[in-house]
Amino acid sequence: MPFLEEALAGVVLVAVALIALVALRPSLTAARGGRILAFLAFLVLPLLATGMGLSAHMEQSKTTEFCLSCHVMEPYGRSLQVDDAAWLPAQHYQNNRIPRDKACFTCHTDYTMFGDAKAKLRGLRHVYVNYLGEIPTKIELYEPYNNRECLHCHAGARTFEESDLHKEMRVDLGSNATSCLECHDAAHNVHELEGKPSWKETRP
Amino acid sequence: MEADPRLSRRLRFAGLLLGLGLLIEAATLFWPHPTAFLVFLLLGGLLVAAGVLVYLFAIVGPINRPRSFPGK
Numbered sequence: 001m002p003f004l005e006e007a008l009a010g011v012v013l014v015a016v017a018l019i020a021l022v023a024l025r026p027s028l029t030a031a032r033g034g035r036i037l038a039f040l041a042f043l044v045l046p047l048l049a050t051g052m053g054l055s056a057h058m059e060q061s062k063t064t065e066f067c068l069s070c071h072v073m074e075p076y077g078r079s080l081q082v083d084d085a086a087w088l089p090a091q092h093y094q095n096n097r098i099p100r101d102k103a104c105f106t107c108h109t110d111y112t113m114f115g116d117a118k119a120k121l122r123g124l125r126h127v128y129v130n131y132l133g134e135i136p137t138k139i140e141l142y143e144p145y146n147n148r149e150c151l152h153c154h155a156g157a158r159t160f161e162e163s164d165l166h167k168e169m170r171v172d173l174g175s176n177a178t179s180c181l182e183c184h185d186a187a188h189n190v191h192e193l194e195g196k197p198s199w200k201e202t203r204p
Numbered sequence: 205m206e207a208d209p210r211l212s213r214r215l216r217f218a219g220l221l222l223g224l225g226l227l228i229e230a231a232t233l234f235w236p237h238p239t240a241f242l243v244f245l246l247l248g249g250l251l252v253a254a255g256v257l258v259y260l261f262a263i264v265g266p267i268n269r270p271r272s273f274p275g276k
Contacts, residue, residue: 005233012230016223023219026212035263038215042259046222046252053229053248057241060233069237127238 004059008052015045062105070126072135075190076104083199086186094199097153107149111141138191145187147173150180214262218255225251 018041021028028034060066068077080093080103089107092098098106110119122142129135151174154160161167165183172178181187229248232240 012226019219023216026215060236066236
């Protein structure tokens with residue numbers, strides 16, 4: 001959301017200033033105006049700031065930087081840079097088919113923080129395991145990858161819909177009876193990254 | 205008019221909790237990491253909640269109890 005963080009900074013600054021004013025001059029609360037000011041400073045603005053902060057954190061959790069901030073995700077970040085046309089995530093990332101700053105969220109829309117309450121609880125468990133538990137050697141999705149994550153972009157696209165193969169199985173793809181990954185099976189494949197060359201991003 | 209000293213103390217305490225809580229919440233936004241969200245919620249959020257409760261207690265709690273004087 002644009003300007004959310006700037007607006008939040010403004011609310012926090014105003015709240016802290018008003019809190020300081022009332023806390024240092026509590027005699028202000030003797031007057032009606034002072035009591036209204038105290039109500040704004042001590043209740044309304046802090047709760048507003050907390051709500052805005054929650055929203056800002058939810059937006060931040062959609063960023064690629066957030067996902068890759070945990071060490072265990074480092075190979076997944078590298079899989080975006082692999083110089084190999086067969087690697088799905090790399091192809092999408094390097095050709096701007098997905099926004100680079102929200103690469104992970106674009107294809108994993110229902111994972112941990114982004115998903116329902118159950119997904120969010122799983123996310124908390126991930127943080128716990130990351131610091132206090134034993135990180136599994138192989139990380140897997142909890143459920144098979146849903147074709148919805150592909151179709152929310154590819155459905156309706158000409159190259160997708162006019163492909164003869166896709167036409168044959170269009171209904172099955174839409175219902176998840178056939179997974180997109182049955183044919184497009186090079187996802188992150190982090191255990192095969194060893195020795196793979198990396199693409200060096202160039203900008204004009 | 206001078207404020208009741210107990211009200212002043214409670215408002216200052218509430219102000220301290222709220223100020224700290226808000227600053228912690230703002231600081232966590234500069235750290236894109238799941239732990240930052242937990243610090244936001246569990247430290248910042250709790251301090252803000254505590255500050256709000258102390259403020260509410262300050263305005264509705266008993267501060268105008270009549271004092272007894274020796275000999276009366």
